[in-house]
């Protein structure tokens with residue numbers, strides 16, 4: 419079989435480089451195509467330096483040529499990365515916070531997809547790995563972190579630090595917690611505007627005595643409103659993690675969430691997407707997986723958007739129960755659930771390391787300890 423260069427180019431015109439828009443031939447990304455009998459060599463240059471973008475580009479090219487031109491074609495794809503020459507600006511906004519190394523915003527477009535559950539379990543997994551961890555529960559519509567850490571009746575006390583009165587976070591399972599829920603009545607509907615919420619959160623960060631923290635997780639309210647804009651613009655967020663179920667309506671909102679973080683005025687790196695309630699396995703049928711909300715939706719969305727897929731969490735009764743009794747499932751020892759959360763947490767840490775390496779050395783966001791965590795892959 420002799421392949422024609424024209425056929426290959428025509429096939430490549432049907433795909434684009436992740437995140438670059440336009441078809442890869444028209445944008446000039448495809449630099450050269452050579453054919454020898456049933457062999458094809460494609461040289462392509464992309465601007466996105468992430469491993470996923472490279473891998474995705476390669477896979478798309480292989481798949482497209484196999485599907486549209488010749489299924490047995492022997493294809494070599496040479497992907498070159500030509501990142502923009504301008505040095506990356508440090509996207510960290512606001513003042514660096516002494517003692518707090520990384521701030522990770524946990525967000526979801528849609529409500530009720532398990533953002534707080536994921537935040538709580540990420541925190542516990544990070545703590546088990548040896549990191550110093552804090553959670554700032556910023557979900558003004560329904561702060562649930564105090565319940566998940568069994569501290570809903572607690573109230574933070576003031577401590578004197580160098581002559582200044584500071585709020586001491588409540589500690590549970592080795593995780594320091596401050597929640598907007600500690601300052602509002604449980605049945606009080608909180609109608610706050612963005613700047614007010616951002617101010618309250620600023621106080622909970624800057625006027626609190628967090629001590630040394632490797633990861634401060636912020637449990638954001640659901641949605642993409644002005645509250646998010648205010649928070650993102652005023653706090654030095656290292657990166658954002660998006661939680662979604664595989665359901666179409668949740669994915670549409672998750673996509674808006676990713677777009678919000680990536681827009682120019684916000685520019686917070688998206689560390690990746692976590693798929694929650696990915697499938698249901700009944701106790702009595704351990705080999706069955708029911709894809710109640712659809713299959714691989716969040717994974718496919720991550721691929722489409724060129725962001726990392728951080729992992730999937732099943733829909734399991736004990737996750738809900740452990741959240742309700744204030745003992746996050748990740749506290750379990752060597753169970754499939756605690757292992758699943760551990761693996762996702764390692765991916766998050768890896769992405770933070772990657773992200774910090776990609777920024778100038780001046781930023782105040784270096785990870786200082788990798789204790790208990792698998793060494794990052796270079």
Ligand SMILES: Nc1ncnc2c1ncn2[C@@H]1O[C@H](COP(=O)(O)OP(=O)(O)OP(=O)(O)O)[C@@H](O)[C@H]1O
Pocket residue numbers: 526528529530531532533534535536557560562639640694695731732733734735736737738739741742
């Ligand atoms: N993987 C899971 N398996 C079973 N139940 C889950 C799972 N994830 C979350 N839940 C349950 O779903 C409900 C909603 O979860 P959660 O409060 O974490 O969502 P959320 O996205 O933070 O909600 P909100 O929009 O109110 O902030 C809770 O009762 C929680 O226990």
